[in-house]
Amino acid sequence: xxNVEQHPSTLSVQEGDSAVIKCTYSDxxxxxxxxxxxxxxxxxxxxxxxxxxxGEKKDQRIAVTLNKTAKHFSLHxxxxxxxxSAVYFCAVSGNQFYFGTGTSLTVIP
Amino acid sequence: xAVVSQHPSRVICKSGTSVxxxxxxxDFQATTMFWYRQFPKQSLMLMAxxxxxxxxxxxxxxxxxxxxxxxxxxxxxxxxVTSAHPEDSSFYICSAEKNxxxxxxxxxPGTRLTxx
Numbered sequence: 001x002x003n004v005e006q007h008p009s010t011l012s013v014q015e016g017d018s019a020v021i022k023c024t025y026s027d028x029x030x031x032x033x034x035x036x037x038x039x040x041x042x043x044x045x046x047x048x049x050x051x052x053x054x055g056e057k058k059d060q061r062i063a064v065t066l067n068k069t070a071k072h073f074s075l076h077x078x079x080x081x082x083x084x085s086a087v088y089f090c091a092v093s094g095n096q097f098y099f100g101t102g103t104s105l106t107v108i109p
Numbered sequence: 110x111a112v113v114s115q116h117p118s119r120v121i122c123k124s125g126t127s128v129x130x131x132x133x134x135x136d137f138q139a140t141t142m143f144w145y146r147q148f149p150k151q152s153l154m155l156m157a158x159x160x161x162x163x164x165x166x167x168x169x170x171x172x173x174x175x176x177x178x179x180x181x182x183x184x185x186x187x188x189x190v191t192s193a194h195p196e197d198s199s200f201y202i203c204s205a206e207k208n209x210x211x212x213x214x215x216x217x218p219g220t221r222l223t224x225x
Binding site: 032034036041042043044045046049089091093096097098099100101102104 | 143150151152153155200202212213214215216217218219221
């Protein structure tokens with residue numbers, strides 16, 4: 001099966017700085033890579049996704065990059081704000097859907 | 110849109126009783142729905158994949174006779190926790206796949222189950 005690793009598990013940044021979270025996967029057949037943001041006690045919200053035929057996708061302060069050869073993809077958040085504080089999960093989908101272990105991001109005002 | 114509702118949001122039940130959780134896709138039809146369990150500060154653990162009109166596919170280690178899943182229509186899937194025990198206390202979240210084969214999942218708000 002798929003093996004999804006996510007790093008770091010916790011991340012603290014100063015407001016205005018950038019945050020980067022990385023995920024690696026093992027199944028070369030995986031072709032869909034979403035990122036979810038989950039606030040405490042709430043549902044995961046899809047914030048950005050990328051498919052295997054694209055290397056990079058950007059949506060305002062959020063971007064995702066994909067390196068299919070190396071089997072890793074990353075979430076980039078620029079100009080971080082306190083409301084970006086949450087747990088972020090990557091996921092990998094091919095034949096099945098697998099979540100990463102999560103990254104707890106804290107943006108310090 | 111892609112809105113998924115889940116009911117109830119919180120439930121407290123006694124050991125030995127059964128609890129039913131409903132998951133509905135409100136503005137789209139979902140041929141596939143998923144049930145997850147989440148422990149505090151942990152990732153989502155897939156319990157089962159629910160396909161409309163057929164039996165659910167359970168992940169390894171998940172007891173199908175304890176966690177009954179029914180997907181009777183394209184907008185409704187239910188999870189029944191039978192003979193609940195305190196160790197079943199958890200946050201249960203459903204999700205629905207909006208476009209078959211395109212993989213995007215949209216999540217319900219979750220159900221906090223506490224078994225006393």
